[in-house]
Amino acid sequence: MSTTYYAPHGGHPAQTELLTDRAMFTEAYAVIPKGVFRDIVTSYLPFWEKTRLWVLARPLSGFAETFSQYIVEVEPGGGSDRPEQDPQAEGVLFVVEGEIEVSLAGAVHALTTGGYAFIPPGSAWSLRNRGPVAARFHWIRKRYQVVEGIAAPEAFFTNEQNVEPIPMPGTEGRWVTTRFVDMADMRHDMHVNIVTFLPGGVIPFAETHVMEHGLYVLEGKAVYRLNQDWVEVEAGDFMWLRAFCPQACYAGGPGPFRYLLYKDVNRHAALTLGGAAL
Template sequence: MNTPSYFAPTGGLPPQTDLLTDRAIVTEAYTVIPRGVLRDIVTSNFPGWTRTRAWILAKPVQGFATTFAQYVVEVGPGGGSEQPEPEAGVESVVFLMSGRLDLTVEGAEHHLEPGGYAYLPAGADWTLANPGETPASLSWVRKPYEPAPGIDAPKPFVTREQDIAPTPMPDTDGTWATTRFVDPDDLAHDMHVNIVTFQPGGTIPFAETHVMEHGLYVLEGKAVYRLNNDWVEVQEGDFMWLRAFCPQACYAGGPGPFRYLLYKDVNRQIRLT
């Protein structure tokens, strides 16, 4: 595949001469957090992490995300954490967008470069460290793991986007494809974090309306996204949260590919009690 491109925010502040108007939108059905609001003064620090800051994009609050949390994390040179996950029942996916990271999972060492992807099951022993001389930026998705009767919990794994062939969607001539890091039929997993790619002009040709909640972080390119009743322009570095059953579709605007990291909850019965 071609060398992938991943956008990561760098913070800073706009000049006092800039207009206040921006593209941020918060509704009951969806939220758009544009890259222009990911500034220094809205970062968070985490206990147990050194030389690290994070932009928290989604967390479970009333009227917003219900199943997951998602961050962009910037780890400075020499920074990282020996105990990054504070909750034993929470699983994670980390996806590296820039820089280098050393990841240790259950005693096994891995060296991540941009495109590196790791699934870290609930209760796993893992650490992260930046051995380089420049900051490393990653997307971090966290979700409480929901066990299923008679099914063993999934094991950790580490891979790269570059090593996985995208799966074209049917009847699209390859203009819409998904890089799947987990087999959709593997019921051990209760979430998928994949990369969706549209070539210029590619489209979702109907308004998807489904039970899965979404977090979408745009890695590359631009598009016009249909969210509920609205058409919204988005670009690399933007984040979208879509509630369950929010109608959704898009047109990729070009001139290059439009790509995003997509979270969704999957493979579990609806809890009623």
């Protein structure tokens, strides 16, 4: 399985480039193409050194509401000893370029390309780039929904290469999902997986469901159905789907089409707008 993922490097477009682009923001979905990830749209965070980030998604009333997602760029020697200020936030880190060290509960974990970490809420952790080149990783954050009688999940660290992809039934392996968490584990209220389509692989119906999605294309290209539209997407693009937005996919090749997928799971629907799930 490939371990080459697309990661933005910023820069600035020339004055000679066309303004026309594939960026879209609709009532049901958003597409942020890779050409948007320039220097002038980066953000910065408190208590982070030699670090900038691109904010892909954030809770937004009337649209997607459960998560935020960043692409974080940490220069050599950079990082943070206080990365998370919200004690209720859980997080997933996924490295797309370079190497980071995550310290948690007295242990240091080196995450290289394809490295994956789950950080439980209330954790005291730190992150550093001790390598010679910039590191880039996704940081997905969600306010953990506590359920009485169910303990919060513990931290874990792994790499995509150590997780066997699971084929979707009836697809002859053309559609597989790398699942980092057991779907039946009720401790987890979000899943961050990697979905892979080989050329010719499809989502053969318009999925319409309560989970909202963040999809970052790691590799390849495809046409993706978003609500009523078919949209061409490629490595480096990000799609943001609100709950119940119909979606489907056709991967035409020439190589695999792969994306990092967020979805909220395993909790009752909130019965008041903006309220905690009951």
